[in-house]
Amino acid sequence: MQFGGKTWLPPSPAEALEQGIAMVHQHFSLVPRMTVVENLMLGQARGVLNRAAFAARISDIADRFGFVLDPNAVVGELSVGERQRAEIVKCLMRDPQLLVLDEPTAVLPPSEIGALLDICRRVADSGRAVILVTHKLAEIAKVADKVAVLRTGRLVAQADMATADMGALVQAMVGREVKPxxxxxxxxxxxxxxxxxxxxxxxxxxxxxxxxxxxxxxxxxxxxxxxxxxxxxxxxxxxxxxxxxxxxxxxxxxxxxxxxxxxxxxxxxxxxxxxxxxxxxxxxxxxxxxxxxxxxSVAENMYLNKLDRFTRFGLLQRRALNEAALVQMKEFDVRAAGPDVAFSGLSGGNQQKAVLGRELTxxxxxxxxxxxxxxxxxxxxxxxxxxxxxxxxxxxxxxxxxxxxxxxxxxxxxxxxxxxxxxxxxxxxxxxxxxxxxxxxxxxxxxx
Amino acid sequence: MTVLALKMPDRRRLMALSIPFAAVVGSMAIGLLLIAISGKSVPDAIEAFIDGAFGTAFAVGASINRAVALALIGLGFILAARANLTNVGGEGQIAVGGIAATAFALWQPVADLPLGLAVIVPLLAGTLAGAVWGGIAGVMKVRFGTNEVISTLLLGFVALLMVYWCVQSTALLRQPQTSSSTLPESLPIPDATKLPGLTGDPESPLHIGLVLCLLLALATAVVLQRSTFGLRLRAIGLNELAARRAGMPGSLLLVVALGIAGGFGGLTGAIMLQGEQFYLKAGFSSGYGFDGLVVGLLSRGSTLGVLAGALFFGFLRSGGISMEIMAGVPAALTLVIQGLIVIAVAGSVILVEKLEAEQR
CATH class of the missing domain: 3.40.50.300 (P-loop containing nucleotide triphosphate hydrolases)
Known part of the structure; x- marks a missing residue:
């Protein structure tokens, strides 16, 4: 991996942050009961807390990238979009060279997506690099300069957005490989x-x-x-x-x-x-x-929703249950040492066949x-x-x-x-x- | 799975028994050392302990009665534990059971009932009161998500204060105040409502609570191992979502499980009252709920384990009281020794589990 012209493999998240790579994760890491300022001070403030100065910095960053964020609002009362903006500000306060956003639009209502994409554009225009990870091609088409397609861990296509053929990108995304x-x-x-x-x-x-x-x-x-x-x-x-x-x-x-x-x-x-x-x-x-x-056990799981069938005077008729399970295991090709072994000992395939058998019968x-x-x-x-x-x-x-x-x-x-x-x-x-x-x-x- | 260690190979069974045994012996030795340090005579203390625990027929009976109370709490505990519920409210469930049993036993029409109903009705009243007390915690859990460890514990404190209130107020259960020296206690319950003795000997404290306890232990074992209800509790305890998907009434099962555990506690209170104490006074539950909780915890979910643990702690309690009275060992010190033994046994249970897991 190369970063800033040097070959580099960050040994830890802290190291990556230090080097100017900031990431907004899909799941936010904000404390809901604290205000935006307090959240952003976590991990960044040293010694004496100066709320006012911090709040001023937040407003400053928000102004620079053109979005609205009240530093004194309690995070738990903010909308998802506002929380995301708080996360983005948190990243920008460290003045990163690279901002990575992981599926940022997945959590947003459609009305807030446009604003997010505008923020991305402004951050990029300020001389920083932005990576937008998403499966929503239409969003990328709106805002990106370059596009790369990743499928099952491999880079399968790369193009400049201006010249890219959307149909080809879609084909690259959904793929068609010869698999077993x-x-x-x-x-x-x-x-x-x-x-x-x-x-x-x-x-x-x-x-x-x-x-x-x-x-x-x-x-x-x-x-x-x-x-x-x-x-x-x-x-x-x-x-x-x-x-x-x-x-x-x-x-x-x-x-x-x-x-x-x-x-x-x-x-x-x-x-x-x-x-x-x-x-x-x-x-x-x-x-x-x-x-x-x-x-x-396998038998108990295969009849989990039909236990009444094997109950007499409140007692479970284990022998009848195991016999029935044995028949069903044969019918649905569930391979296990026996009906009374633990379900956890089965392979995923056999577990799924057992579940399917239960529901299909x-x-x-x-x-x-x-x-x-x-x-x-x-x-x-x-x-x-x-x-x-x-x-x-x-x-x-x-x-x-x-x-x-x-x-x-x-x-x-x-x-x-x-x-x-x-x-x-x-x-x-x-x-x-x-x-x-x-x-x-x-x-x-x-x-x- | 199976009761205690019956199906294990001999060597492992030996290990599973010898480690806790060694732990108990070790902690008792430390206890004796502490007694020696405190300046009391060690031989006197040992003699007092043996005398009080099983020296006389009376002592054995009293110890077994204690064990009955502990076992019932422990049984309720492992039943709820099957549904992954931790009932720590045994003390309070004993208390409400005692209150209800006293109230019914002191009500003249009940004492006049024929055919043993004079005994049975207060027992049932106590059981029901305990079940309601446990059930409240269950409802709080399924309706509001309140952790049952907290709710059963706090409801326990409420119940203990309710006992205090009941015996302080003549409008409730306090005996008529005839002079300034009248104690804040209820009237003694009528003879007709007392539990019948088990032996013909009127001197023996042993009562039919023991029979009741053994029957309930058998029932608990059957429910846990053979019944569909027991399997459903287990399913709920292991994976609540999957159990609900399989159509089990999840909330109801949880409330019922805590209700049964509470019912066991309430029954314990009624048995303690009708079998031995005969009148209600503040603090009458005297820690049986918490000791029973320990018995349940140490049993690893096995009914036989509960019975064994209850016997052990029953004798230990009797011996400890006797050491306190006869050998002058400070009460605090006997508590320390009991605590040491609990820690040793709990630790050895975990150790045995670990060793078994390694061998598998």
């Missing part, structure tokens, strides 16, 4: 089978809106219908509302607005048990946090919501997951497949909807030649 995964994907003997045209809906989301506790909109008027036997892919870069949608559909988070049905049953505020009873199978994106109790099963179901799995497990999802759809289950892997969605889904900043920004057929169009939607072009 493709074996599983291309083996899709039945992906072309048209969905059976069954009446009614398996899953209906009607205007779902989720505000987080800061009042920021994480999911914005999300409306989508999935028919029985249909696989709908939901594409989008992670952090664009998928997690919130998953929690709502799992019955673990009440939406701020909107309604949600499985079959004919409204489940908006009904809770997880009702989702299961209505026939909603859920494969959550965070397996360890939501789908299983890793310290408990719901009776009735009307809809399946699978979020990032193949993340971190080996090729054979990925193939098994796809096979099971397709088989479920053939049986008439409506599937919502939430994924950030475009290849996966194109291979498995019938149509693909795109989520950007918590909103549905478009829908395309799941075809290879739509990659560019879907990629553009994912990076927010035509949607900012």
């Amino acid at each position: 995964l493709d074996v599983a994907l291309d083996d899709s003997e039945d992906s072309a089978v048209a969905p059976p045209n069954q009446p009614g809906f398996a899953l209906v989301c009607d205007g779902l809106t989720v505000l987080d506790r800061h009042g920021a909109t994480r999911l914005d008027n999300f409306t989508l219908e999935v028919r029985p036997g249909e696989i709908v892919g939901l594409a989008g870069v992670e952090g664009n509302g998928q997690s919130e949608l998953g929690m709502v559909l799992a019955g673990l988070l009440a939406p701020t607005e909107g309604r949600y049905f499985i079959g004919d049953v409204e489940l908006t505020h009904a809770g997880a048990a009702a989702v299961t009873a209505a026939g909603g199978g859920i494969v959550p994106e965070d397996r360890h946090a939501v789908a299983c109790v890793t310290a408990m 719901l009776d009735p099963l009307v809809a399946l919501v699978a979020a990032q179901p193949t993340r971190g799995l080996d090729v054979s497990a990925v193939e098994a997951v796809y096979r099971q999802i397709r088989a479920a759809a053939r049986r008439g289950v409506g599937v919502l497949l939430i994924s950030s892997e475009l290849d996966e969605l194109i291979a498995v889904a019938d149509r693909i909807a795109v989520l950007y900043r918590g909103r549905l920004v478009g829908e395309r057929p799941a075809e290879m030649n739509e990659r560019g169009a879907i990629g553009a939607l994912m990076s927010g072009q035509g949607a900012i």
